[in-house]
Amino acid sequence: MSDTSNELISWNLNGEVVQNESGMTIMEAAKAHGIEIPCFCYHPGLSIAGNCRICMVESNRSPKPIISCSERIAEGLEIQTDSEKAVDARDSVMEFQLINHPLDCPVCDKAGECVLQDHSYEHGPDRSRFVEDKNIRHTKELGPTIDIWGNRCIVCTRCVRFCDEISGTSELCVVERGDRSVVDVFPGIPIDNAMAGNTVDICPVGALISTDFKYEARVWNMDRTTSVCGGCSRGCNVEVEALDGFVKRLMPRENLDVNDWWMCDHGRYGWRHLYADSRQVTAQTTEGSVLPAEASKALQQTLESSSSTGFLVDPFMTCEELHLVKQLADSMTGSRVAGWLPADGTEESFPGGFTISAAKYPNRKGVEEIFGADVFGSAASTLLNDIASGSVDTVVAFVGGHGFDGAGAEWNAALSSAKNRVVFTTQQGAWSEGAHLVLPATAPLEKEGVWINEDNRAQRVRSCRSLTDQNFPSELVILQEVQAHMELRSRSLSAAGVFRELSESSSAFEGHSHSSLGDHGTPLSQKPAAVGSEGGES
Amino acid sequence: MSFRKIFTQHIHEEKCHSLSFYQKNGGYEQARKSLHDWQPDDLIETVKAANLRGRGGAGFPTGVKWGFVPKNTDKPKYLAVNADESEPGTFKDRLIMEKNPHLLLEGIIICCKAVGIHHAYIYIRGEFVFAANRLQNAIDRAYSEGILGENCLGSDFTLDVTLHRGAGAYICGEETGMLSSLEGDRGQPKLKPPFPAVEGLFGCPTVVNNVETLANLPYILEIGAEAYGKIGPEKSPGPKLFCVSGHVEKPGVFELPMGISLRTLIDEHAGGVWKGRKLKAVIPGGSSAHVLRADECDVDMDIESLAAAGTMLGSAGVIVMDETTCMVDALLNIMRFYHHESCGQCTPCREGTGWLEKIAHRIAIGEGRMEDMDLVTEVCDRMVGKTICALADAAAFPAESIVNKFREDFVAAIENGGSPAWIKRHPASTGGAATHV
Ligand SMILES: Cc1cc2nc3c(=O)[nH]c(=O)nc-3n(C[C@H](O)[C@H](O)[C@H](O)COP(=O)(O)O)c2cc1C
Ligand code: SF4
Ligand code: SF4
Ligand code: SF4
Ligand code: FES
Numbered sequence: 019m020s021d022t023s024n025e026l027i028s029w030n031l032n033g034e035v036v037q038n039e040s041g042m043t044i045m046e047a048a049k050a051h052g053i054e055i056p057c058f059c060y061h062p063g064l065s066i067a068g069n070c071r072i073c074m075v076e077s078n079r080s081p082k083p084i085i086s087c088s089e090r091i092a093e094g095l096e097i098q099t100d101s102e103k104a105v106d107a108r109d110s111v112m113e114f115q116l117i118n119h120p121l122d123c124p125v126c127d128k129a130g131e132c133v134l135q136d137h138s139y140e141h142g143p144d145r146s147r148f149v150e151d152k153n154i155r156h157t158k159e160l161g162p163t164i165d166i167w168g169n170r171c172i173v174c175t176r177c178v179r180f181c182d183e184i185s186g187t188s189e190l191c192v193v194e195r196g197d198r199s200v201v202d203v204f205p206g207i208p209i210d211n212a213m214a215g216n217t218v219d220i221c222p223v224g225a226l227i228s229t230d231f232k233y234e235a236r237v238w239n240m241d242r243t244t245s246v247c248g249g250c251s252r253g254c255n256v257e258v259e260a261l262d263g264f265v266k267r268l269m270p271r272e273n274l275d276v277n278d279w280w281m282c283d284h285g286r287y288g289w290r291h292l293y294a295d296s297r298q299v300t301a302q303t304t305e306g307s308v309l310p311a312e313a314s315k316a317l318q319q320t321l322e323s324s325s326s327t328g329f330l331v332d333p334f335m336t337c338e339e340l341h342l343v344k345q346l347a348d349s350m351t352g353s354r355v356a357g358w359l360p361a362d363g364t365e366e367s368f369p370g371g372f373t374i375s376a377a378k379y380p381n382r383k384g385v386e387e388i389f390g391a392d393v394f395g396s397a398a399s400t401l402l403n404d405i406a407s408g409s410v411d412t413v414v415a416f417v418g419g420h421g422f423d424g425a426g427a428e429w430n431a432a433l434s435s436a437k438n439r440v441v442f443t444t445q446q447g448a449w450s451e452g453a454h455l456v457l458p459a460t461a462p463l464e465k466e467g468v469w470i471n472e473d474n475r476a477q478r479v480r481s482c483r484s485l486t487d488q489n490f491p492s493e494l495v496i497l498q499e500v501q502a503h504m505e506l507r508s509r510s511l512s513a514a515g516v517f518r519e520l521s522e523s524s525s526a527f528e529g530h531s532h533s534s535l536g537d538h539g540t541p542l543s544q545k546p547a548a549v550g551s552e553g554g555e556s
Numbered sequence: 557m558s559f560r561k562i563f564t565q566h567i568h569e570e571k572c573h574s575l576s577f578y579q580k581n582g583g584y585e586q587a588r589k590s591l592h593d594w595q596p597d598d599l600i601e602t603v604k605a606a607n608l609r610g611r612g613g614a615g616f617p618t619g620v621k622w623g624f625v626p627k628n629t630d631k632p633k634y635l636a637v638n639a640d641e642s643e644p645g646t647f648k649d650r651l652i653m654e655k656n657p658h659l660l661l662e663g664i665i666i667c668c669k670a671v672g673i674h675h676a677y678i679y680i681r682g683e684f685v686f687a688a689n690r691l692q693n694a695i696d697r698a699y700s701e702g703i704l705g706e707n708c709l710g711s712d713f714t715l716d717v718t719l720h721r722g723a724g725a726y727i728c729g730e731e732t733g734m735l736s737s738l739e740g741d742r743g744q745p746k747l748k749p750p751f752p753a754v755e756g757l758f759g760c761p762t763v764v765n766n767v768e769t770l771a772n773l774p775y776i777l778e779i780g781a782e783a784y785g786k787i788g789p790e791k792s793p794g795p796k797l798f799c800v801s802g803h804v805e806k807p808g809v810f811e812l813p814m815g816i817s818l819r820t821l822i823d824e825h826a827g828g829v830w831k832g833r834k835l836k837a838v839i840p841g842g843s844s845a846h847v848l849r850a851d852e853c854d855v856d857m858d859i860e861s862l863a864a865a866g867t868m869l870g871s872a873g874v875i876v877m878d879e880t881t882c883m884v885d886a887l888l889n890i891m892r893f894y895h896h897e898s899c900g901q902c903t904p905c906r907e908g909t910g911w912l913e914k915i916a917h918r919i920a921i922g923e924g925r926m927e928d929m930d931l932v933t934e935v936c937d938r939m940v941g942k943t944i945c946a947l948a949d950a951a952a953f954p955a956e957s958i959v960n961k962f963r964e965d966f967v968a969a970i971e972n973g974g975s976p977a978w979i980k981r982h983p984a985s986t987g988g989a990a991t992h993v
Contacts (some may be wrong), residue, residue, distance in 0.1 A: 067747075067901070068747045068944060069901040069902050069903070069944065070902075070903055071902055071903050071904060071942055071943065072903070074942060081941070082941035082942070083942060088747055106938075107942055110904060110938035110939075110942060111903050111904060111942070113938065114906075114907035114908060114911075114938070115903055115905045117907055117911060118907060148911065148920075150911065150915070150918065151913035151914075153910065172903070173900060173901065173903075173906065175901070189879050191742075191880045192742065192900070194900070195727075195896075195897070195898060195899050195900045196726075196895055196896065196897070196898040196899070196906055196908035196909060196910060197895070197898075197900065197906050197907055197909070198900070199608070199900035199901075270898070347652070477569060491619070516625060
């Protein structure tokens with residue numbers, strides 16, 4: 019985006035005098051007045067290439083049409099976006115874009131979210147004057163996750179600029195010239211970087227194809243959930259896209275305070291564990307399986323028969339789940355709470371400013387906010403000691419995330435040595451074998467609630483599970499039911515309702531609500547202006 | 557004052573390219589004076605007053621261009637000498653570099669002194685191996701004789717000159733394409749603004765001038781702006797190299813005053829249309845200009861006169877076609893070039909050049925339709941003025957004018973099943989075979 023200063027410029031847009039901050043491009047400024055000028059090569063996160071020419075408009079300063087993505091507003095400038103000249107320029111580009119385009123939308127994964135389709139619908143000719151043979155360009159693998167369908171490439175260079183400017187890996191380039199131009203990699207150097215998937219998102223057409231998503235779904239058939247990635251403490255804003263209740267794809271969602279327009283490939287492709295064969299889907303006791311409707315009763319009985327209980331929480335839990343655990347623990351004498359953390363991975367930083375956090379979990383800050391800063395430290399060593407010495411007789415452990423390693427070697431061993439064990443787990447494993455009670459846990463993308471990222475930003479996560487897919491109640495439901503059985507609660511609330519309880523009981527969360535957090539989150543320290551009582555109780 | 561040749565007066569002498577020969581004839585005297593006696597601003601004013609117009613194609617006033625370079629900047633400034641010469645029908649810079657390389661170097665010194673430049677790059681067309689060797693030898697000699705390097709010609713001025721060979725792309729002759737290529741990137745034109753004078757090579761202020769433009773400078777200093785301005789027409793004066801190729805008896809490079817008549821150039825200097833045939837068409841400014849029909853050839857060869865005739869002086873590459881030429885084949889030939897050379901970044905040029913070639917090819921092999929003539933015109937309209945550089949215009953100008961000025965050739969090819977050359981080679985064909993002409 020261009021640098022703007024506060025000085026106001028008066029210019030003329032389609033016959034009306036308007037004002038914008040100096041330094042804005044014509045395209046940005048027009049948008050501020052509700053006039054959307056089409057673009058292909060422009061992307062707000064990349065440098066200006068000015069090559070597609072679709073954004074041409076008529077100017078009083080130039081006999082030729084000018085490109086609005088690059089030229090800036092100026093005092094006295096007069097721009098027409100829909101004059102005969104501007105329309106002709108746009109129509110020209112559309113005709114040229116389409117002559118060699120294969121128009122294979124019926125088999126193209128981009129169909130339905132393709133910029134060329136959209137612009138063609140709005141600005142393109144309804145038939146072609148091109149009677150020649152179309153050009154053929156290569157279709158090939160560019161890397162482990164990306165193929166190119168060269169015939170569809172409109173040579174906008176967005177992907178090339180992304181690899182040069184954002185990931186800094188420069189694997190992609192345009193080879194050949196003229197209408198033979200097409201994107202390629204250098205021999206023997208595939209595109210293989212931790213941000214590569216973004217190139218597919220920003221490709222305006224179906225030239226770059228994700229091999230993971232290829233032929234998986236027509237995009238218009240998918241349900242979308244506005245959520246947050248749980249892959250690390252960055253908390254990239256995402257859109258989770260599912261077909262018939264099954265996740266098919268994750269897409270980054272613009273948030274200039276968190277992830278700009280991007281997300282990393284670990285997060286993007288890190289959802290297969292949702293459908294792993296080892297997924298824990300039923301509740302079990304040592305005697306056999308427990309019906310979903312009876313799970314909370316089983317948990318309540320275990321808790322009530324325990325004289326001292328240790329709760330072991332994890333940094334994948336939402337603030338709401340954590341709050342419910344806290345309420346339970348507070349009501350039970352002799353109980354204590356500790357937390358476990360997965361081992362750190364490596365931090366990866368990119369020249370475009372994007373960083374993948376070394377902390378591979380989304381809500382450490384939330385756990386610390388609710389249970390205190392020593393929850394992963396001294397509280398954890400105390401609980402380990404108490405288990406070893408037998409001074410707690412029941413441990414209720416939450417084992418979230420992808421869950422293939424349980425709660426880590428140390429805690430897994432400690433758990434199996436506990437007298438009684440209740441394990442909420444996403445995957446089956448040694449840590450839950452022989453447990454007194456095993457309950458299916460929700461994985462990150464299946465939760466409703468709030469996470470706090472490493473920058474102390476509270477963000478809402480929403481479940482990608484469809485209503486019909488809720489074959490087992492979530493922790494949010496079960497914990498409230500247990501509280502109800504124990505007469506701690508009169509009725510169950512939605513995540514928003516639980517969050518309101520939390521914000522009323524904790525000064526850190528005070529003032530925030532699900533609706534005030536919005537789709538882009540808010541720093542926890544930045545209290546919203548009072549907006550009356552919202553919260554959506556159920 | 558009678559016309560004196562400045563580029564070619566000695567080219568038939570054996571050692572004309574050597575330093576000693578050059579200096580014996582007064583070479584480097586003007587460079588010496590510019591370094592020792594001239595103030596930079598006075599040099600710029602003199603070149604402005606002389607009305608020297610760029611010889612690379614666009615005809616921009618050279619002194620004015622130099623004036624755009626910011627005076628107070630912490631950045632280094634560069635001169636990028638455009639020696640890419642790849643416009644079809646153009647071979648004049650090559651002659652200077654092969655026969656008179658020190659003239660170019662002297663011009664470079666004068667320009668650099670005027671603008672305060674201490675490093676000049678010469679970007680030479682890759683295929684010019686002989687010229688590159690000649691020029692490199694001249695540069696090496698100039699260094700060893702204290703003409704280049706530190707303390708040029710005994711002054712306190714430092715100037716380095718680097719020769720860089722291109723890899724054979726027409727688009728690297730476009731000034732910003734050349735800069736991209738010099739920077740080590742894909743040879744693709746850049747968005748303007750910023751213009752090179754403000755932000756050019758490596759992001760620094762850069763003067764881009766053609767070889768022939770710079771080679772004019774010693775002479776301007778020698779005879780003064782006023783006398784120079786009297787050679788040829790007032791608005792675009794000076795000695796000029798004209799390249800004549802095609803169907804003439806004596807093709808070659810001719811040094812004549814700007815404004816010579818096209819007929820005189822062809823008939824007197826180039827020996828007239830060959831084989832006693834009649835003239836059919838001339839493209840006067842390299843293939844990128846509008847074509848002239850024979851009856852439009854009573855025109856003077858200078859920037860204004862050719863513009864008034866609806867075409868341009870361009871690179872002064874005069875391409876002559878005789879009465880036997882089929883303009884469908886001419887169109888195909890020219891469009892094949894632009895299609896091959898378009899860098900491909902702008903949509904209208906990338907797609908339009910290929911489309912034009914395909915249409916021309918179809919007509920040439922007998923698959924043309926009457927509506928194709930209007931289609932060519934409309935495709936050209938859709939390309940002109942809508943791209944990053946002028947290559948799209950350069951393709952559209954000849955295409956549009958060939959089709960509209962020689963419609964009879966197109967109608968004949970469409971009706972008869974292809975161009976005469978095609979029919980001759982495929983006598984049984986009624987058109988339709990998908991082979992190239
Ligand atoms: C497609 C294209 C090719 C060009 N090729 C050349 C060239 O080979 N040599 C040249 O001097 N100028 C060429 N030019 C013109 C240059 O862009 C530029 O105007 C010129 O080098 C400036 O020098 P001058 O002012 O001394 O003429 C070309 C322009 C275009 C659009
Ligand atoms: S592959 Fe896509 S993003 Fe890359 S240049 Fe082609 S159209 Fe643009
Ligand atoms: S950086 Fe972290 S939060 Fe963002 S997509 Fe990657 S794993 Fe997910
Ligand atoms: S006009 Fe043609 S050659 Fe010039 S920049 Fe655009 S695509 Fe490249
Ligand atoms: S969006 Fe402006 S040129 Fe592509």
